Amino acid sequence: MDMDDALQTFIAEGRELLEDMEAALLGIEHDPENPETVNAIFRAAHTIKGSAGLFGLDYLVSFTHVVESVLDQVRAGELAVSTDLVAVLLTSCDHLSDLLSWVSTGEENLNDDMQRKSASIEQRLSTYLSGSSVAADVVESSAQEADAAAAEENDVCAAQDAAVSDQDLWHLSLRFGHDVLRHGMDPVSFIRYLATLGTIHHIETLWDELPAADKMDPESCYTGFEISFISDESKETIENVFEFVREESSIRIFTPDSRREEYIRLIQELPEEDMKIGEILVRCGTLTRCELEAALSSQQQSDESLKPIGEYLLEEKAVQPEVMSAALNKQKSVKDARPPEASLIRVDAEKLDTLINLVGELIIAGAGTNMIAQRSGMPDLMEATETLSRLVEEVRDSALNLRMVQIGATFNRFQRVVRDVSQELGKDIVLKISGGETELDKTVVEKIADPLTHLVRNAMDHGIEAADIREAKGKPAQGNLKLNAYHDAGSIVIEVSDDGGGLSKEKILSKAIDRGLISDGSGMADKEIFNLIFEAGFSTADQISNLSGRGVGMDVVRRNIEALRGTVELDSEPGKGTTVKIRLPLTLAIIDGFLVGVGNSGYVIPLDMVVECVEYGAWKESGSNSSCLNLRGEVLPYIRLGDYFDEASSGQRRERESVVVVRYGEHKVGLVVDRLMGEFQTVIKPLGRMFSRISGISGFTILGSGEVVLILDVPGLVQEAESYFSEHEKRAISA
Amino acid sequence: MQINVTSADDSCAIALEGDMTIYTAMQCKEEMLAPLQDCQTVAVDLSGVFEMDTSGLQILALFLKETDERNIRVRFSAVSDAVQEFLSFCGLSNILGTAEAGTGVH
Numbered sequence: 001m002d003m004d005d006a007l008q009t010f011i012a013e014g015r016e017l018l019e020d021m022e023a024a025l026l027g028i029e030h031d032p033e034n035p036e037t038v039n040a041i042f043r044a045a046h047t048i049k050g051s052a053g054l055f056g057l058d059y060l061v062s063f064t065h066v067v068e069s070v071l072d073q074v075r076a077g078e079l080a081v082s083t084d085l086v087a088v089l090l091t092s093c094d095h096l097s098d099l100l101s102w103v104s105t106g107e108e109n110l111n112d113d114m115q116r117k118s119a120s121i122e123q124r125l126s127t128y129l130s131g132s133s134v135a136a137d138v139v140e141s142s143a144q145e146a147d148a149a150a151a152e153e154n155d156v157c158a159a160q161d162a163a164v165s166d167q168d169l170w171h172l173s174l175r176f177g178h179d180v181l182r183h184g185m186d187p188v189s190f191i192r193y194l195a196t197l198g199t200i201h202h203i204e205t206l207w208d209e210l211p212a213a214d215k216m217d218p219e220s221c222y223t224g225f226e227i228s229f230i231s232d233e234s235k236e237t238i239e240n241v242f243e244f245v246r247e248e249s250s251i252r253i254f255t256p257d258s259r260r261e262e263y264i265r266l267i268q269e270l271p272e273e274d275m276k277i278g279e280i281l282v283r284c285g286t287l288t289r290c291e292l293e294a295a296l297s298s299q300q301q302s303d304e305s306l307k308p309i310g311e312y313l314l315e316e317k318a319v320q321p322e323v324m325s326a327a328l329n330k331q332k333s334v335k336d337a338r339p340p341e342a343s344l345i346r347v348d349a350e351k352l353d354t355l356i357n358l359v360g361e362l363i364i365a366g367a368g369t370n371m372i373a374q375r376s377g378m379p380d381l382m383e384a385t386e387t388l389s390r391l392v393e394e395v396r397d398s399a400l401n402l403r404m405v406q407i408g409a410t411f412n413r414f415q416r417v418v419r420d421v422s423q424e425l426g427k428d429i430v431l432k433i434s435g436g437e438t439e440l441d442k443t444v445v446e447k448i449a450d451p452l453t454h455l456v457r458n459a460m461d462h463g464i465e466a467a468d469i470r471e472a473k474g475k476p477a478q479g480n481l482k483l484n485a486y487h488d489a490g491s492i493v494i495e496v497s498d499d500g501g502g503l504s505k506e507k508i509l510s511k512a513i514d515r516g517l518i519s520d521g522s523g524m525a526d527k528e529i530f531n532l533i534f535e536a537g538f539s540t541a542d543q544i545s546n547l548s549g550r551g552v553g554m555d556v557v558r559r560n561i562e563a564l565r566g567t568v569e570l571d572s573e574p575g576k577g578t579t580v581k582i583r584l585p586l587t588l589a590i591i592d593g594f595l596v597g598v599g600n601s602g603y604v605i606p607l608d609m610v611v612e613c614v615e616y617g618a619w620k621e622s623g624s625n626s627s628c629l630n631l632r633g634e635v636l637p638y639i640r641l642g643d644y645f646d647e648a649s650s651g652q653r654r655e656r657e658s659v660v661v662v663r664y665g666e667h668k669v670g671l672v673v674d675r676l677m678g679e680f681q682t683v684i685k686p687l688g689r690m691f692s693r694i695s696g697i698s699g700f701t702i703l704g705s706g707e708v709v710l711i712l713d714v715p716g717l718v719q720e721a722e723s724y725f726s727e728h729e730k731r732a733i734s735a
Numbered sequence: 736m737q738i739n740v741t742s743a744d745d746s747c748a749i750a751l752e753g754d755m756t757i758y759t760a761m762q763c764k765e766e767m768l769a770p771l772q773d774c775q776t777v778a779v780d781l782s783g784v785f786e787m788d789t790s791g792l793q794i795l796a797l798f799l800k801e802t803d804e805r806n807i808r809v810r811f812s813a814v815s816d817a818v819q820e821f822l823s824f825c826g827l828s829n830i831l832g833t834a835e836a837g838t839g840v841h
Contacts, residue, residue, distance in 0.1 A: 176789075181789065186757070188788060188789045188792070188821070188825065191824075195824075203824075203826035205825045205826055205827055207800075210793065210796060210797060210800065213764075213768055213800075213801050216764070216793075216797055218760035218761045218763070218764040218794060219757060219790065221790070223789055225825075
């Protein structure tokens with residue numbers, strides 16, 4: 001493999017690990033007792049260190065080493081989790097991310113700035129280590145002594161060793177998960193299969209976990225085995241025997257050349273008593289009695305004189321000179337412990353884009369073929385193209401699906417933001433996330449993070465009041481911030497809501513008049529007033545804080561969202577809170593379109609937004625001349641597309657005119673067209689810059705015939721129809 | 736699975752006929768432990784057991800553990816070849832015998 005590729009993978013994986021680590025760190029504050037969380041954090045640091053070592057990234061190794069040491073103490077229960085500690089670890093997390101960025105620059109050494117930062121964080125971390133670096137040195141030297149002593153004992157044992165086991169023994173330590181029987185697997189049958197790969201030298205069945213009769217569930221597995229085994233098979237083959245139970249069980253396999261230290265660790269890690277396991281290992285012929293005694297006594301020594309950091313160093317020293325295979329095994333076990341999403345494939349985003357472009361072309365070409373088939377009138381050909389277009393449709397959907405990612409990961413990132421900001425502001429705020437499984441286009445996800453951050457910060461800074469004010473108002477002292485996402489009519493809606501003080505209408509109005517945004521506020525709906533805060537140069541905060549309040553926030557948010565063909569609106573209730581709703585299109589490239597004819601041209605309406613089609617004739621006869629139609633008792637503003645786009649009449653009489661009812665958000669509007677031409681797949685092509693200011697049109701597409709048609713910008717049209725309608729209404733009232 | 740229990744005074748005999756597997760584990764546990772309430776010696780006949788798996792083995796282990804704790808004397812009157820083979824595969828060929836010897840010491 002190309003080294004650069006491997007390095008890129010390392011950086012990408014490292015970032016993922018850091019994300020996990022950050023999430024776990026945030027979780028641990030609420031649940032410090034959970035050993036799984038601590039383990040997850042430790043594993044992340046450990047894996048980064050290990051991989052960095054492979055690439056010779058010394059600065060990364062040494063920094064991670066310190067982090068890992070602190071985590072190891074937390075894991076051993078020597079160090080309590082405190083807010084301060086989490087803060088330092090989070091800073092370390094950030095710094096690790098910076099270091100990873102540095103790795104991608106390809107520079108061999110850190111610059112002074114980064115070095116200083118590393119050193120200062122290491123300093124902060126080391127205050128948590130029991131004893132300072134001096135103590136660590138002492139420990140190291142005593143560890144060396146212990147090592148030397150162990151080496152001597154080794155010599156003594158070696159002679160006996162040779163006598164006892166001249167054949168090479170594997171050792172397998174198996175503790176099956178409680179549910180394996182329930183999953184239809186019988187542990188003994190695995191061992192029977194194992195026996196076909198070699199000879200079982202000695203086997204011990206253990207029931208130490210077997211509970212008392214009343215607690216014992218006959219369908220749970222409580223059985224464990226210690227097996228010594230003679231075989232010429234590879235480690236992988238032997239491991240694969242337990243493939244199906246590996247996830248839920250603890251399967252330890254030691255190669256014949258395993259070192260004594262590994263067995264010592266085994267003895268320590270197994271739930272049964274040390275002495276008992278030691279005896280079993282001797283009976284299995286895995287260890288000689290001499291080795292066992294040496295091992296247990298050296299362990300006792302280390303228990304007394306060396307505190308966990310010493311154990312840690314011992315472990316480190318034991319690992320360093322290990323043969324390649326053992327190192328690989330270790331790597332593997334760390335990998336196995338990672339959550340299952342590791343089975344994902346990493347694909348270059350460009351390759352995906354190419355695929356989607358090709359699918360786009362395929363759709364256009366398919367539409368062409370379809371049309372020719374229709375024209376030829378050959379039933380066989382029509383049937384074939386029908387099948388083809390169905391397949392193309394499926395290919396399109398799955399290709400687009402490749403780009404879809406869940407928004408949950410983005411949401412979770414805000415846990416950190418909320419934590420940091422609430423500490424900075426001295427407010428107690430919790431973030432609640434829902435709808436994290438809602439999927440949307442990867443590009444959209446990336447671009448939405450910034451505006452969301454703005455909104456979240458804004459809500460925390462201006463929305464949610466300080467604890468004492470909240471209590472005075474009779475609300476719980478802890479503020480709530482909610483992030484929610486869901487699909488609605490071909491778009492995705494993201495909501496940011498808080499239970500703070502809400503927006504003050506009067507303040508917004510006076511400010512808006514001050515800034516000359518409006519002349520007076522009479523006749524404005526609440527919603528319109530609230531949405532004024534998205535205008536450029538608007539800020540209602542009495543005080544400018546360093547978080548927000550400089551009046552550059554909300555209009556930037558709106559611009560970013562509009563650049564994604566989305567919209568943003570705000571709703572607020574005084575004293576109860578504020579909700580900001582962002583509405584975004586699901587994808588940016590291909591949509592199902594509904595083709596309509598106006599005059600001599602075709603127009604495409606995104607099918608997701610079409611609610612229904614109604615014949616226009618009925619209203620025409622009633623001679624209504626207002627700006628809206630009566631749709632089953634509902635007021636429906638409408639636009640005549642022919643008039644709107646100034647299309648010359650096709651000469652046909654307009655008696656077959658139809659109304660296409662479209663919906664965007666809460667608004668429904670009717671579009672009057674000459675012909676309905678059915679649905680078809682549309683590849684959205686962006687308009688050139690020259691046309692970017694034309695309203696009502698969002699892009700164009702090419703039909704099978706090669707004809708170019710325009711795609712309607714439904715949100716724009718809806719807005720236009722609404723404003724035209726309300727103006728008309730006002731005039732009607734004033735008249 | 737057929738479990739026949741015959742008891743007289745403070746001793747009883749349990750005869751198992753069928754498979755001691757995951758499918759019968761629940762039944763085995765209940766019916767094998769129930770007679771232990773009020774007896775001092777138990778004779779177990781495993782000659783009718785033709786298949787055993789890990790769950791069956793666990794029931795046997797539980798049975799031995801319980802009898803040991805309650806100071807009940809256990810004797811295995813007959814053991815089928817299948818069970819004997821299974822036990823020796825697991826390195827337990829002498830648990831049936833040692834159980835009897837073990838209870839004698841108590």
